[in-house]
Amino acid sequence: MEGTTIWFILIAVLWTSYFFLEGFDFGVGALLPVIGKNDAERRVLINTIGPVWDGNEVWLLVAGGATFAAFPEWYATLFSGFYLPLLLILLALIVRGVAFEYRSKREDRRWRRRWDQAIFWGSVVPAFLWGVAFANIVRGVPIDADREYVGTFFDLLNPYALLGGLTTLVLFILHGALFLALKTTDEVRERANRIAGRLVLATIVVGGLFLVITQLQYGKPITWLTVAVAAAGLVLAAIANARGREGWAFAGTGLTIVCAVATLFIALFPNVMPSTIDAAYSLTTTNAASTPYTLQIMTVVAIIFTPLVLLYQGWTYWVFRKRISVAQIPDKIAETAR
Template identity: 55%
Template sequence: MSLEVFWFILIGVLWAGYLILEGFDFGVGMLLAVIGRGSTKAETNDKRRLMLTTIGPFWDGNEVWLITAGGAMFAAFPAWYATMFSGFYLAMLLLLVALILRNMGFEYRYKRDSDRWRAGWDAVIIGGSVLPPLLVGVALTNLIHGVPVDRSGNFTGTFFTLLNPMSLLGGVTLVALSLVHGAFFLALKTGGEVREDARRVARQVAPVAALLAAALLVWINVHTGTVWSWAVSVVGLLCFVGALIADRRGRDGVAFGGTFLTIGAAVAAYFLAAYPDVMPSTISAAYSLTVHNAASSHLTLQIMTGAAVVFTPIMLLYTAWNYWVFRKRITTDHIAPQTDPLAKVEAGAH
């Protein structure tokens, strides 16, 4: 295996890790819009705090996978990075804004004991959880569909060039899969009404997500598929079916593992279908960026490989340890009464 192919695979693993791990906390953020309501405002707040507490130890670490994937693309395939991040500039900017506002929502939601204040930040969290998977799905699907790249490797289209039917289906499918993934995560991590509500939503959304995923994977493989991408796509769909069966039997961990594998298989199918292209050109196949003509020098890849061999296992071990520490199921009984930090400041001033 050449170093170019090795780094193409590793970047695929990084994108899969990001979408799997960040996918469930995107799903939890979206679910604030449809579950977690109580008979009183205080009960609603406790349920939503419970939902956000389940992802509290994980969401910022999950975003590191996105940074690492982007950094690996920049270092290993600078031509790919330059064309993609310049051509998809507006989409990437919207992605960053959505992530920043969502993260602000996680932090600022608790700064005042006010229903109106919390409702505003909840809306920000919901919007910031829907937009990123939509944009990432659109961007990655365009790497299969192809974009207008000229002889010099420059993107010659516009933002609306990216909004073709295949890429829009990819974005909507990733949103639906993230929602089901997040619902299964909530079912695994919580008890009581929140768990039952999450399972109910998962059962309602899962058939739609399955149809969207099947349509997308078939379209991708017909467009530019290989025997391996077809095989991985079938495995991913079977894992999703297995997740639904496990949910019916009340096996929350297996259900979550099923959607975990489904998203991972979908990303693998993308990269297998794209190889050896990293950015196919719709102007001429001769202008396409490939694993070989977009890569860094051999020496650069050697240095990067040495660093990856050392630090990747450390990152994986730390991530696994973090999830192990916070593995327990929680309920609203574990949520302490909320206090108003502003009131404490005012009291201290007096």
């Protein structure tokens, strides 16, 4: 297997890991004002992802860095053409990170509500825009002979891309609801279960429509399998959630995310950014790649450090595996919530 193909697969794995892990972070943030009825309950929601959210974002940095190093032409065209949506994602992630740190600095309800709103929008905006971005990558964008994006911001807001954004938004919120049901107790857990039950049908409709359109227009024979498994994951999530099996339900939405991302990358290959102007102008794994020597060095580094990162992050989730309840929130916060 060529080095360019190996790194295309590795980048797909990195993005898949990011969406799987950061997906439930976004979902928890989006559900903060819905499931958290008072400050103590909102603190419970934040505490479920408190030890891991910043670690989950590391996968975004690694995916971006790997794209830059392995496919610099792809990185340059992507970040210049998608400058505004990617800037909005970056700003949203910054605001969300600041909100996690600052919301508890003052015992003031208005202060905390403002930061809660920042967490909400800092979760919803990236969850939507990532879907828009990747749908456009698969669909293709106006790239000229100089490998430069020559479209406008509004070219990115086409119906297919907006459907992709809506798909990632509802799927991540469902993923987050099931994560909360898995990680909390009492009323918060029950509320998360109920909301997940309502979201499953909407996710099946929206996500199913997006994946079917993707398959019919851009897919390959093998992606019928990934589309089918993605659908099966949502069915598993619905059945398991109805039976109170939160672990299996969360695994179901995780399976859907993995297979949905796999569908997009398999449909994209061997392109990395198709051109809608002329197929000859498309960026591929060949013409957008770094030198073979660079890819060889990157492969050695990845083989050494990736297992270490996986072990460390797995250990973190194991340490913080227990459920969280309102009873564990400090009395001072609980009293303020009342």
